[in-house]
Amino acid sequence: MHAPLAPSVRRFGAVNWQGLWTLYVREVHRFLKVGMQTVLAPVVSTLIFLAIFLLAMNGQSRLIGNVPFLEFLAPGLVMMAITQNAFANTTSSIMIMKMQGNIVDLLMPPLAAWELALGLSLGGLSRGLVVGLAVTIAMAFFVPVHVDALWAVIFYASAASMLLSLLGVIGAIWADKFDHLAAVTNFIVTPLSFLSGTFYSIEQLPTIWHDVALCNPFFYMIDGFRYGFTGHAEASLLVGAAMLLAIDAALFALTYLMIERGYKLKA
Numbered sequence: 001m002h003a004p005l006a007p008s009v010r011r012f013g014a015v016n017w018q019g020l021w022t023l024y025v026r027e028v029h030r031f032l033k034v035g036m037q038t039v040l041a042p043v044v045s046t047l048i049f050l051a052i053f054l055l056a057m058n059g060q061s062r063l064i065g066n067v068p069f070l071e072f073l074a075p076g077l078v079m080m081a082i083t084q085n086a087f088a089n090t091t092s093s094i095m096i097m098k099m100q101g102n103i104v105d106l107l108m109p110p111l112a113a114w115e116l117a118l119g120l121s122l123g124g125l126s127r128g129l130v131v132g133l134a135v136t137i138a139m140a141f142f143v144p145v146h147v148d149a150l151w152a153v154i155f156y157a158s159a160a161s162m163l164l165s166l167l168g169v170i171g172a173i174w175a176d177k178f179d180h181l182a183a184v185t186n187f188i189v190t191p192l193s194f195l196s197g198t199f200y201s202i203e204q205l206p207t208i209w210h211d212v213a214l215c216n217p218f219f220y221m222i223d224g225f226r227y228g229f230t231g232h233a234e235a236s237l238l239v240g241a242a243m244l245l246a247i248d249a250a251l252f253a254l255t256y257l258m259i260e261r262g263y264k265l266k267a
Helices: 017-032 035-057 069-100 113-139 150-174 178-194 207-213 217-230 237-260
Strands: none
Touching: 017 035, 017 069, 017 113, 035 069, 035 113, 069 113, 069 150, 069 178, 069 217, 113 150, 113 237, 150 178, 150 217, 150 237, 178 217, 217 237
């Protein structure tokens, strides 16, 4: 009889495509399984914001530049929904695994640190884009929606969603409990989001606050995304694109280092 062959180590190429795809699909299925909470709820919340402004204006017409105010506001509300849900997806995924003590299930598969970072962040990006599309469709029933530059809509939505998704991974790895994540949301994400021109034009701000707004990456997300619908931008699209790409690259590098070194992930 022949001796049984020793088990061989499975070899992957430079990229474990099957593992990466499996992780990504897992992250997408995780939020789609509870779509009422992860997709429908943000749509309803955003429409409530829109309804508040409709009631506050009481039928009055107002222009921001040459753009009706509600058409100016709508892309900002959509972007707010995109960023909040991209952040929520990765934070909830990692924190639940940490709290339940099964984070090892994420670390055991033969995936490199950068593949883990990419798979998790792409899951958050997907949720952000799905929510953004759903909110845009729902909002189109109440506000005229015209796509002026599709490339800008896709690029800024994707770059912003990736930024918040990576920030969510970093925050969830760093956090020891959900209170820590709440601090990140309350003191970083929400202020930067609300003070970024979501509800107003930064041209209305005093000079010093106008200059401060130009340092806020959330402003460039909204400004570029809004340009895609209205054709009107308040700042350089090139500067905004470069800033978002640079921040995305820096956050991905930090995410990679945290996972590679097992920061707060390995006992």
